[in-house]
Amino acid sequence: MVTDLVQIRRLGEKARAENFRFRRWIKSHNFVERQFRRAAEEVHAAIDCRECAECCRVTEVRASERDIAHLARFLGISERQFVERYTMLDEHKATILKRGGSGCVFLEGNDCTVYEARPADCERFPHLLRGSGSIESRMWQFVDRATYCPIVYNWMEKIKGLTNFRPGH
Ligand code: SF4
Ligand code: SF4
Incomplete structure (x- = not known):
């Protein structure tokens, strides 16, 4: 799991175009929301927000x-x-x-x-576990958040793997 904020910024920006494609791809397929939630719970449990606080600096x-x-x-x-x-x-x-x-x-x-x-x-925040509407309907919010929030960046990478998303999609 990547938690270094400089790395997150670099990797999240590098993945931005791909993450936009992923968002469109997710919306055009039917996935069980539960697997996205479970992945979000796992990433939340592995990252300590008290070590980070980047959302308090950025948003x-x-x-x-x-x-x-x-x-x-x-x-x-x-x-x-x-x-x-x-x-x-x-x-x-x-x-x-x-x-x-x-x-x-x-x-x-x-x-x-x-x-x-x-x-x-x-x-x-980052509204992965608590937010209005399904996670798919809120995907637009996460592309930008993946450029500074370790939870969102790692979650996006995890669910790309879970859904067998290929960058060429
Ligand atoms: S929600 Fe994201 S950006 Fe905010 S403190 Fe937690 S890991 Fe850092
Ligand atoms: S952004 Fe919210 S959580 Fe962060 S320091 Fe301000 S009040 Fe506290």
Whole structure:
């Protein structure tokens, strides 16, 4: 299993075109979803997110009203104070957690300082095991995530093997 983040970036970018083809190929065949889930569970169990935290550096995290209420309570401040101090707007004017040079405002080293109250999106990331719709219908999300998330990269490679996908397909 590859976990080195420099390697993941290189390999995920190298596999990007192939992964797009794989996504189309998966959608045009009938596979049992259970095998994809089982593979995702195995990869999740083998990789320690606390050693990585790359998604906290790379992704923008939407903050729902529920997330804001939860985080404000956790930090002992009002929701308004939380919004002022810890959120910003993304290019679509959606509220996201504030970001600095090294990613999310709550990231310290590899640790999330609000772990117990982190937003639902963080809890579910990379959305392999928990997400709306079937894994096949969400495949479009995973090509990009495979360029920085070790779980997604290794899972994609694993299921290519399971489905006998050949790069020439
Ligand atoms: S979900 Fe992926 S990118 Fe995020 S910490 Fe875990 S392995 Fe790293
Ligand atoms: S809230 Fe925590 S888990 Fe979510 S992106 Fe920020 S540091 Fe990562």
